[in-house]
Amino acid sequence: MNERTREYLRGRFGDHYRRSDIALPPAASAREWGFIPFTAGPGTTMVRHKALLDLGDLSAFLVDTCPRHVYFSAGQYDDPGTHSMEDKGWRGSDLVFDLDSDHLPNVDPETDTYAEMLSTCKDALLRLLDFLHGDFGFDPERTSVVFSGSRGYHVHVREDDVRTLDRDARREIVEYVIGEGIDDIDQLTRVETVAGMGTKNPVEKRILKTEGGWGRRVHDRLVSVTESVQAAERSDAVEQLRAFDGIGEKGAGKLYRTMTERSEEIANGNLDAGKFIHRLAQRLFERAVDEESVPIDEPVTTDVNRLIRLPGSLHGGSGLLVTPLAHEEIEAFDPLVDAVPSTFEDAEITIESKTEQAVQLGGKRHNIQAGNDTVQESVGVFLMARGRAEKAPE
Template sequence: MNERTREYLRGRFGDHYRRSDIALPPAASAREWGFIPFTAGPGTTMIRHKSLLDLGDLSAFLVDTCPRHVYFSAGQYDDPGTRPMEDKEWRGSDLVFDLDGDHLPNVDPEADTYAEMLSACKDALLRLLGFLHDDFGFDSEQLSVVFSGGRGYHVHVRTESVRTLGRDARREIVEYVLGAGIDDIDRLTRTETVAGMGRSTPAEKKTLKTDGGWGRRVHDRLVALTESVQTAEKAGAIEQLRAFDGIGEKGAAKLYETMTERPAEIIAGNLDAAGRYTPKLAQQLFEQAVAEDSVPIDEPVTTDVNRLIRLPGSLHGGSGLLVTPLDHEEIEAFDPFEDAVPSTFEDAEIRIETEQAVELGRIGEERDKIPAGNHTVQESVGVFLMARGRAEKAPE
């Protein structure tokens, strides 16, 4: 980024902040603040260990400083502006989740467009919210969802039940959402001793936990498979069951018999319903559930009680997009390339220079590929490309 581009962006970021009324996070004065200015050179300089008292009025600070990035801490402290960290006297922290589109297993940052990456990230966000609602019992009032302005989304959990959780407890939450550490279906079952059943000694009965969590996800798949088998021709159903590893002709026939003649046992989560084949099938359905339902959150963000996170309402210095807080009912329809474009950059056109052709994808109203050279573009597009290092501001 050359000096002309840097000063242009700095000035326009300042114009945005003059027009904005940015809300403070809860307990703002107990949090550490940090920012990255528009500095010369290829690197960036983080200025942190600031309290809100150090910054003064937030709106005035943003207008005067025009930072490239703005952050506040997940943690709350007695003395947030001091250093080192241990002298701040930690009180507790929000539970924060970070989803980055270019870190998702089904995204190729080299091949997928920015829009495709963010679409995949929204899918992951919805899965994460499912975990937080269904598995952990948080309601929408306790969850703050934010488009990061860059590669994905942040979710802040703010409730007394999580504030004082340490790193180890937060890591357990991460592992649960990732489906890590549950490598055996036995972890999702309950075992009880039952008498009779034609035996001279008591026997153990294994039942899948179906009331929630990963057990419910496996059970949902088991029930769906049973329903599919029931509606298929026998030959096709047998073939469908044989597609699972370790399920041969005999095992498929046993499962088919159970699913069509005694489906209530499957619906009840009975893992002994088809002998040794039911747990073998359930194990593979669990692995499928982890592959499809787990959420690849950024573990260091969630486990770090001192983490700095982007300020909603600020601008992301790597895209020029708005760090956008979202109501839960807005998430499905949210389009970052329309809804996170600052109004400051919507109405004007500017000249930019590009050394290489740029596959724009979609920002604002423009959806074209920009060839190398000097071009007039919508300002939101120009700011996006300049902030990402794909273009420079052309001389007037």
């Protein structure tokens, strides 16, 4: 980014902040603040260990400083402005989750478009919220969701019970969400002893824990497969069951018979209802972890001193708005439309692009010519912030 581009962006960021009213996070004065200015050179300079008192009025600070990025801490402290972490006097931290689209296992940044990557990331976000609300029981009213302004989403849980969790406890939450440390279906079962038939000794049965968590997820899949098998012709059902690893034609036939004759026991979570049910449940568990786990950024969640991007600020690497979202807004939210700042929508600017390129922004496809090209300002800001164009001389 050359000096002309940097000064242009800095000035327009300041114009945006003059028109904005950014809400402070809860307990803002107890948090550490940091920012990255628009500095010359290829690197960035993080200014941190600031208290809100050091910054003064937040709106005035943003207008005067025009930072490239703005952050506040997940942690709350007695003295947030001191430089020593040990001397800050930690009181507790929000539980924060970070989802980056280019870190997701089913995303290829080389072939997927930016819009496709963000759509995949939203799917992961919805799965994460299902864990937080369904499995952990966190209150949606105390769980805030924020589009990061670039690659994905942040989630802040501000429950009293989680504030004082240490790194190890937070790591356990991460491991649960990503499905780590659970590799066998028997870890999701309990053993019940029932009376045997006639003079037989009591029998132990493995019962899937269906009340919640990963057990519920596997149970839902097992019941769904059972219902599908019952609704199909025998030959089709057997073929469907043979698709699972480790289940051949003979095993599929036995499974079909169990599922049609003992479906109530399966619905009750009995993995010993018939031969091969346990094996099928193991395969379904593996699929559940593969398809429903959420690859969150572990260091963000486990770091009680983490700085996280300020909702309502601009992301200096995209020019998009770091957008807080109500839960009912998430499904319909389109970051490449809804996070485009209105400040940059009404004017055109001329940029320099080394290559021809295309940008999907504001609900339109913008084809950029190599050399000088006049574009909507939001498109120009986006490309300049991402290092894909420079501001053309006036």
